[in-house]
Amino acid sequence: MTATTAPPAKPAQPGSSAATRIVSHVFKARETGILIALLAVIVVATTVNPNFLFSSDGFRDLLLTPSLLLLVAVGQAIVIITRNVDLSVGSVLGLTAYLTGRLFIDIPGIPVIAVFLAGIAFGAILGLINGALVAFARVPALVITLGTLYIYRGINVAWTGSDRINASDLPAAFRGLGTGQILFIPILTIIAVIVLVIAAWVLRNLRSGREFYAIGSDPDAAHLYGLRVTRRILTAFVLSGALAGLSGVLYAARYGTVSSAAGTGLELQAIGAAVIGGVAISGGVGTVWGAAIGAYLLLTINRALPILGIQDFWQRAVVGALIIGAIVLDRVLAIRQHRKLIEAREDVR
Amino acid sequence: MTATAPAPVPNTRPARTYAAYSRPLWRRVLLTRESAIIGLLVVVIAVSLAVVPNFDSPLTVTYLLRDIAPILLIALPMTLIIITEEIDLSVASIVGLSSVMTGILTQAGWPFALAAITAILVGAIAGVVNGFLVTVVGLPSLAVTIGTLALIRGIAVGLLGTTAVTEFPEFWSDLAKDNIPGTPIPGIMIPFVVLAIAFAILLHFTPFGRSLYAIGLNKDAASFSGIDVGRTKFWLFVMSGTISGFAGVYFTLLYNNARGDNATGLELQVIAAVLLGGVSIFGGRGALHGVIAGVLLIGVLGSALRLAGVTSDIINVITGVLLVLSVVSASLLAWLRRRRISAIGKKKERELAASSS
Amino acid sequence: MKSFGAVVALRSGTITLEQGSIHALIGENGAGKSTLVKIIAGLYRRDAGTIRLRGEEVDFHSTAQSKAAGIAVIYQEPTLFPDLSVTENIFMGRQPVNRIGRIDRKAMRAEAQEIFARLGVSIDPDRITDGLSIADQQIIEIAKAISLDARVLIMDEPTAALSGVEVERLFAVARSLRDEGRALMFISHRFDEVFALCDTVTVMRDGSYIATEPIAETSVDELVRQMVGRDVAELFPKLPAEIGDDVLVVNGLTRPGVFHDISFTVRAGEIVGLAGLVGAGRSEVARAIFGVDPYSSGSVRVAGTALPKGNPNAAMTRGLALVPEDRRKQGLVLDESVSRNITLAIRSTLTKGGLLTDRAQNTAAALWASRLEVKTAALDAETGTLSGGNQQKVVLGKWLATEPRVLIVDEPTRGIDVGTKSEVHRLLSELAQQGIAILMISSELPEVLGMADRVLVMREGALTGEFPRSEATPEAVMFAATADKEDAK
Amino acid sequence: GDGGGDGGGDDANLSVTFLPKNLGNPYFDTSSAGGQEAVEEFGGEFAEVGPTEASPTSQVSFIQTAAQQGVGALVVSANDPEAICDALDEASSAGVKVVTFDSDTNPECRDLFINQATAEGIAKVQVDLIAEQIGDAGQIAVLSASANATNQNAWIEMMEEELAASHPDIELVEVVYGDDDDQTSFDKTAALLQTYPELKGIISPTTVGIAAAARYLSTSEYQGQVALTGLGTPNQMREYVEDGTVTAFALWNPADLGYLAAFAAQALITGEVTGEEGDTFEAGKLGSYEVGADGTVLLGDPYVFDAENIGDFDF
């Protein structure tokens, strides 16, 4: 974890030029540390086994495996930034993945794009239910999404029964999306990265994006300020649901088989990815870039462990250690920064 | 407090007297969230007895209590933790780790009692880790226990792979399963009832319990009143770890099976039951009898529905709906109350307008 | 009109703001000034009455609507987003954007710097607001309001935490806004500021409108009479007390960044007033003494024995009690009953055989509630439903129940109506008479001067003055509390 | 009410409940369908229950429910040989006949075990298939179900013996566990290929595993390079046999297995057999079967599917 001890994102000194400001910002960003950790894992694993990176499958899997989690983690990050949490994402993914298969089976010849739209819309509706309960009933997201985690999964199991979706039920063109590549880059990864870039841009550059941060930073102040808190929280949950829906469609494309257990346990991975990537569970802090890198780090470590001779049974322990390491690190950095600010004030005195 | 301190404030004016309670006893007892859950439980039991075949067999009681015993046990400390506005998501992982420890040590030839005590101790240590990270390092318990949930489960699965230890001394596994002689009630209920009484007294009739509610409702006011918030929470997490460890040993014996993935997902059931039992996730509200009724309600519903041939997924949906309803109904009631108050305000306004015109 | 349950915060208020003028709103704590402001801002809904803007009746449902109508409000409590940068805090929700809605950060930053230049302060616009001093936070609030370019600007005690220089700059800005033809409302407890800045003044008392006059036609004495509604002398029933030995001895208490080298003593039967501006660090000192906050060096002794650091429980058993400044956040568990609040600090002593019963709590609570004449229907009423003054009595009762030797009261009469206020004062006097050592922190100068045997003054984390009762004039105390660093040395 | 209904002739309680390792698994869907066919033939009452994930503790509550309901017989595929034993014992003492199929428990815990094929036969057919496909030399790996799966473990042990005895040039480098979960099996296949660049073949003695592995292989650079065989169902594997990812794989007919298990249950309920060695009973269209040592009934030899014959099957 030493690689991640980058200094905190600290405001640049006034008067420095724009270029040096950007450089120092990138250098000091919390995301940089986690990126270095990711690169270190890749380098070590590749040194032990060059196939990890330098075979076409190795390279593809490196990019492909975390793409689904990336999408879900981006949605999760947005929700966490507003000081909420969405535990139902795994169940939403499972439901939409199954819906995808059903659409192909029940409506022969349905265009792939229509299935994508249906999956995203369905996920968005499930997210809307979460968001409405949280925003209007003013009940903590943890409880609501814990409830919908059960409910959505139960509906999924009841709906699926024993009719799981098999690869042969899905058109080859659709399945091709799950494994195909454009210029050595898997299509799934391209989709995930496009979503990531848009989300990052919105969160950074649009008023609505910044309001997510404001709400998470201090909900009471946001209310005093006249921000539309209810609408933004609804939006965050709808986005999270829609992204889980999108990754549900992609799950069907990648894995071909969809049973009623698809996506079980994904919520913890998504929250883990966000937290590892520097998104504070108490809201207001972090970027979707961080969550995305966190997702890559999590799953890449999973894949690297067997190569490093560690039994894959220990994967979860590593994930847990990473999460705890990341939050402890954030805490230490925050305390250090706070002390610096106090000292600065003392100096002025 | 020294005896030499002067007795303050003598008052010359005639003292007011105060009624202790504004409402009669029966209303204070009956019109509560806990009573509602207990009532619902009674209704569900009555309907099941009437409608579900075989629900009235003594076997039902035995199996039901055996199966929900781990949830009942862990719900006790979980109630206290949630009342202080924290949460412990790692309990099921601690059950898993404790189960694995029991298995490995028994396999290694340790006497079972020693293995079990060690496993419980391991649970306590896991609780210490949680408590340390939450109270000393000052991290939010939700994030911490999501981390330890993965970490502890990972250690459990890592230690034993996906193999299992299934050989345990007959004496102990019978002890875990046997009923109290002459009743259909499993023996595990004896330690549970003892613990439940201890926790009820601790929570409802001691200064320590009082301080838990104060912490949950207003952390600052609690520490301004001389309550050591950090230390209190620390011990709650240790308690939770220890009892989860004990539940792990029981779980192992009940299923004759020590596996890393034992009790996966149990934390959600425990939390769902605690919240259903009327404990507020915002802290400061809730009572132990409500929680026990909440666990029993989920257990009885599940058992009756399974007997009636309803599949487990529908049971999960019902659990989820109950959970959501139970919290939303609280908000709904509060909202209705607010509306009534504002309606009174509006009426005043109209009267004012009428009188001024 | 506005009421919070049983508390009627605002009975009636007529106030007219005119373009190109600054209107002062004064009144005691709890007079309803902030409530009026929040109703105008659309944060609270009025129960009755009308608001007209340029002749048209308006009814704001949210702060966004009032903002859109051109009303900017600086609230009494800073409302900043701690994790966001200073610039973002100023422009949140209405950042300058380009055609596709992208936030123009450069323009935003430039505008922020321009406002800071106009205010004559240097705050890094890119730093996060977490960790800024109260004064800097207040300046950002002011910058926020200025950036709105509003027709109506309402400032609820904006100067409370500012130093003399900063206040002057703010006044310059306010005057220039007035000269641009905007309407301003200024709330302050400082008469000198009201007279220096404002054109008209409105006085409120107990939620009611009292009078509006041009500033030139009134005087401080007149205003005070209108605010208090009776003779001030009656408010401070100071009883003679026999002053004994040192009970509380504080020596060299220091917490970097908050307070430095604080040393003083309080004797049995003595009331020591601790005066200073908001943000001077008085509450922090009190909290450190009691053990809720840490301190890095120094010592606290009660009746000769040293208190361990950071252990309120030990402080309590040695006979120290602290009635904190924010009774809603620190003093009370509002959702719990009166009886449980009164017995919270003495819960361990009420047990029988280790068990704590409702009956024992009710008995103890009834005793203290009746001694302090708390007005409540029953002991199991939620404390949050009581009026402010009665809530304060519950806090006092809670601490008197511990039978302390030293009582620290922090802003004991904040937001309490005049009648209850004098009751609290009489109570403190009686306690002192019985030999309890009292340290009274208050931002209200008349209260300090009227009650204290000795006045200590703090400024920017340091003790800057000590006056015996006879020498404690308002001028001397205010000077010690506000004088610039250089002057004081 | 009493029991799940007395459907059959006489006064015997002919209600039979199937409890597979997990629901939503095509292999068990097929076996349960066979069971249902048989139960309907002899006029009993059929039910299928089961957990969604293959874990022993979650099977226990279904066993308990069956005992409470007082069903005539319970037909179980065990997720763990020991862990569900106590629950089965209790069911037995409540009068429920216990038949295991596909995956056995300890012999004391059940009345009969319906064995799809002998472990030796299953192990040998898979080893022979892989040896043939990789030219009897090189590294191979096994992608199994969960590490506790009784039958898989027995087969793997036999495969190791068979390899050591007759195929010295084949090296079994690792056994990985996909937990009969699709995604896990898929990702484990990817990891295997990554970790062992020299890998020549994979044996997956579980229907979920072989399908997931085939799906991964069919889109990877290893298609045609790494051989894959094991136990699979024709419907799931048809595509991969046709595109050349898989040459041949083996299985018995799971529908027949369920069918036989149901008739064995009926025979126990009616007292036609008691589980003693040498007892015989009639199993409808499959003919007559004899109980072997340890209360085991053998279905027959595994069947090898390849491009030639796969078109003849639909399950």
Ligand SMILES: Nc1ncnc2c1ncn2[C@@H]1O[C@H](COP(=O)(O)OP(=O)(O)OP(=O)(O)O)[C@@H](O)[C@H]1O
């Ligand atoms: N949200 C609330 N709920 C209940 N009572 C309230 C609430 N807000 C204010 N009050 C009460 O309303 C009264 C008026 O309060 P307000 O804040 O308007 O006073 P103020 O004149 O601004 O005083 P100060 O000078 O201390 O700022 C006080 O008694 C206060 O305790």
Ligand SMILES: Nc1ncnc2c1ncn2[C@@H]1O[C@H](COP(=O)(O)OP(=O)(O)OP(=O)(O)O)[C@@H](O)[C@H]1O
């Ligand atoms: N949120 C904060 N962040 C950083 N510093 C703070 C914060 N709040 C207060 N301070 C600092 O702490 C010191 C004391 O503040 P505080 O308002 O408690 O003083 P006070 O004299 O008790 O005022 P009051 O009249 O409100 O009781 C000041 O230096 C102030 O700048």
Ligand SMILES: [Mg+2]
């Ligand atoms: Mg105010």
Ligand SMILES: [Mg+2]
């Ligand atoms: Mg203060």
